[in-house]
Amino acid sequence: MSPLVVGITVFVLASFVGFEVISKVPPTLHTPLMSGANAISGITIIGALVAAGLGASFVAQVLGFLAVATATVNVVGGFLVTDRMLEMFRSRSDREKQKK
Amino acid sequence: MTSILYLGAAVCFILGLKRLGSPGTARSGNRLAAFGMLAAIVLTLVTENVVNWGTIVAGLAVGSVIGAWAAVRVQMTAMPQMVAIFNGLGGIASALVAATEIVVDTDLSHLPAETAISIIFSILIGSITFTGSFVAFAKLQGILPGRPLKFPGQQAINVLVGIGVVAVSIWAALAGVANAYWVVGGLSLLIGVLGVVPIGGADMPVVISLLNSFSGLAAAAAGFVIQSNPLIIGGALVGAAGLILTFQMTEAMNRSLANVLFSGFGTEGGGGAAGGMSDLPVKRATPDDAAITLGYADSVMIVPGYGLAVAQAQHAVRKLADALESRGTRVQYAIHPVAGRMPGHMNVLLAEADVPYEQLLDLEQADPQFAQTDVVLVLGANDVVNPSARDDPGSPIYGMPILNVDRAGTVIVVKRSLSPGFAGIDNPLFYEDKTLMLFADARDGLEKTIAALKDL
Numbered sequence: 196m197s198p199l200v201v202g203i204t205v206f207v208l209a210s211f212v213g214f215e216v217i218s219k220v221p222p223t224l225h226t227p228l229m230s231g232a233n234a235i236s237g238i239t240i241i242g243a244l245v246a247a248g249l250g251a252s253f254v255a256q257v258l259g260f261l262a263v264a265t266a267t268v269n270v271v272g273g274f275l276v277t278d279r280m281l282e283m284f285r286s287r288s289d290r291e292k293q294k295k
Numbered sequence: 296m297t298s299i300l301y302l303g304a305a306v307c308f309i310l311g312l313k314r315l316g317s318p319g320t321a322r323s324g325n326r327l328a329a330f331g332m333l334a335a336i337v338l339t340l341v342t343e344n345v346v347n348w349g350t351i352v353a354g355l356a357v358g359s360v361i362g363a364w365a366a367v368r369v370q371m372t373a374m375p376q377m378v379a380i381f382n383g384l385g386g387i388a389s390a391l392v393a394a395t396e397i398v399v400d401t402d403l404s405h406l407p408a409e410t411a412i413s414i415i416f417s418i419l420i421g422s423i424t425f426t427g428s429f430v431a432f433a434k435l436q437g438i439l440p441g442r443p444l445k446f447p448g449q450q451a452i453n454v455l456v457g458i459g460v461v462a463v464s465i466w467a468a469l470a471g472v473a474n475a476y477w478v479v480g481g482l483s484l485l486i487g488v489l490g491v492v493p494i495g496g497a498d499m500p501v502v503i504s505l506l507n508s509f510s511g512l513a514a515a516a517a518g519f520v521i522q523s524n525p526l527i528i529g530g531a532l533v534g535a536a537g538l539i540l541t542f543q544m545t546e547a548m549n550r551s552l553a554n555v556l557f558s559g560f561g562t563e564g565g566g567g568a569a570g571g572m573s574d575l576p577v578k579r580a581t582p583d584d585a586a587i588t589l590g591y592a593d594s595v596m597i598v599p600g601y602g603l604a605v606a607q608a609q610h611a612v613r614k615l616a617d618a619l620e621s622r623g624t625r626v627q628y629a630i631h632p633v634a635g636r637m638p639g640h641m642n643v644l645l646a647e648a649d650v651p652y653e654q655l656l657d658l659e660q661a662d663p664q665f666a667q668t669d670v671v672l673v674l675g676a677n678d679v680v681n682p683s684a685r686d687d688p689g690s691p692i693y694g695m696p697i698l699n700v701d702r703a704g705t706v707i708v709v710k711r712s713l714s715p716g717f718a719g720i721d722n723p724l725f726y727e728d729k730t731l732m733l734f735a736d737a738r739d740g741l742e743k744t745i746a747a748l749k750d751l
Contacts, residue, residue, distance in 0.1 A: 213535025225639030267358020
């Protein structure tokens with residue numbers, strides 16, 4: 196199989212996995228789900244690291260730097276803010292435990 | 296071997312997303328996904344032949360500081376803006392990865408067709424996500440007006456730009472000219488602006504979900520460019536997640552995606568002229584009246600809307616609920632899927648105020664309960680409780696699923712004025728006999744009600 200066909204296969208299968216995994220998320224968690232998913236889309240940082248590490252022309256380095264920086268904001272900010280939100284989601288029993 | 300380790304990172308993403316689906320496991324799920332990301336980053340730095348460490352370290356440092364600062368500082372009420380910005384930055388990162396590929400390649404005309412097409416898709420989707428997200432941010436933050444912005448010739452310009460980007464993309468792929476790729480990028484940035492500007496503030500839950508999906512698709516496209524499976528898998532997962540939320544939101548509005556994106560729904564001024572009901576009498580209530588009505592109820596259902604976020608009233612709501620519960624009243628919350636400015640916005644605010652998530656009911660859970668509820672307290676919500684959507688086939692929002700609050704014994708609406716909601720439609724609920732109108736800012740009105748409740 197050519198790399199393109201492999202890539203398309205992976206893409207289609209991963210999309211189906213995504214639909215299966217996410218379709219039953221309760222509305223309460225929609226915001227953290229979205230910001231967590233958003234952080235995962237920062238996986239493009241891998242491409243950014245490769246691009247920035249090439250050591251090519253000045254223009255390529257500037258673009259690589261911007262790619263790494265923006266992707267890092269996405270990854271670090273996304274996971275942290277999701278964690279901050281989820282820390283607040285408590286059940287009644289958690290709340291009582293905390294009071295004691 | 297490297298590929299197997301990358302696969303491990305992708306598995307972390309899938310399991311992490313799965314655990315994000317349940318309140319008890321969500322936090323560990325997010326951490327698992329973050330661990331997968333860290334592993335993928337370390338793996339890349341170790342295995343790739345990195346020449347230029349300075350650029351990488353600088354990028355990582357700058358990005359980490361900004362990202363961490365934003366994540367720690369942001370208010371929960373501003374979460375939609377924050378997610379919009381993160382979406383936008385993720386999108387432009389993918390576009391920049393593809394752009395670097397163009398700069399590095401000395402002979403673009405010999406690029407394989409699939410690489411050229413992948414580069415175009417990366418730049419196109421990533422750039423649209425970038426400017427679209429920043430326009431959404433500006434609308435949510437109040438920098439741009441929330442109403443749909445329209446100007447003469449808008450449709451024609453959109454069509455021209457659309458045709459232009461397709462034509463230049465084909466030229467770029469066939470001729471392999473670097474400048475053609477840059478023109479694709481420029482036009483895509485323009486499309487992001489033109490696309491979001493005519494969409495109104497209350498439709499932002501759909502827009503943010505869709506841009507979330509786009510940020511994933513941009514990453515997947517970048518994965519095709521550099522032939523990297525973790526990018527394709529991660530991107531596809533996020534693309535799917537965003538798309539699911541997008542369609543859940545449009546379903547909750549009973550509108551098609553095309554209608555949300557292209558119809559410019561909502562009024563120009565948001566005031567006065569709409570509807571002919573404004574002359575009808577309403578029952579005004581004071582905070583004392585509200586306290587008496589709530590204080591002697593057995594069951595209270597609170598319906599929050601965007602006004603709650605604007606007034607930062609989530610903690611006041613919780614205080615009122617505590618006061619009522621200490622009197623033996625059963626308090627629950629009914630949350631419409633499109634209440635607020637992003638999916639789940641109200642739930643996050645109430646979680647911040649330490650409301651246990653079991654008390655938060657969604658549309659289906661809340662619906663059968665209204666008939667048995669003594670008092671419904673509507674806080675800064677309007678269109679999602681408008682009975683016209685159910686009763687009046689002539690109404691622009693007819694068919695949208697609503698919270699049937701008018702089936703409860705009494706309805707108290709806390710609202711700043713009688714002005715119609717985002718859709719610009721008058722709300723017959725306000726003029727009903729069982730409805731008490733408490734004209735106040737949500738937080739101020741609640742605090743006065745709590746004070747009055749103490750004297751009861």
